[in-house]
Amino acid sequence: MAILWPTGASAAQRLRRVSAAEPKGGIAPVACGDFPRWPLAVNWGFLRCEVGPDETERVVFSTPAGRDYAVNVAARTVGYADIGAILDRRVAKGDAEWALEPLATAGLALCA
Numbered sequence: 847m848a849i850l851w852p853t854g855a856s857a858a859q860r861l862r863r864v865s866a867a868e869p870k871g872g873i874a875p876v877a878c879g880d881f882p883r884w885p886l887a888v889n890w891g892f893l894r895c896e897v898g899p900d901e902t903e904r905v906v907f908s909t910p911a912g913r914d915y916a917v918n919v920a921a922r923t924v925g926y927a928d929i930g931a932i933l934d935r936r937v938a939k940g941d942a943e944w945a946l947e948p949l950a951t952a953g954l955a956l957c958a
Contacts, residue, residue, distance in 0.1 A: 872956050876907075876949070885945035887934050893917070893949065895957035898924070905953030918950050 873894045878884035892908040904921035907929060908914050916926035930942060937945045 874952065874956055876952065880952075881948050883945065883948075885934055885937050885942070885949070886929075887932050893953045893956065895953045895955075896921075897957055903954055903957045905950050905956075907949065907953075917946055917953055 873892050876893045877890035888909050891910060894906050896904045898904060902920040905917035906914050906921050906926055907917050914926050915929040915932060916922040917929055933942055
């Protein structure tokens, strides 16, 4: 899925809040309009929960470009990239865990 902007679209038009569709097959499209405070530098992506062989629940965010990032510690421990790379620059380093909590909670709900 790609978002194409008309030629000459203003920054405000390109950064408008978008809402995602319903989850399908354990993967939920998520967007900045779905959360009160969006912590990422990308406006939307896909959230999924993977249950490992040891029953750990790994929450992963995929960007529109297809890059996967760990939302929780369980996902980081199996090698997913640190989501800090795509945090919005306004999220202070010490606030990252707090800022990502709504994404982690939404992702864990997909494992249920």
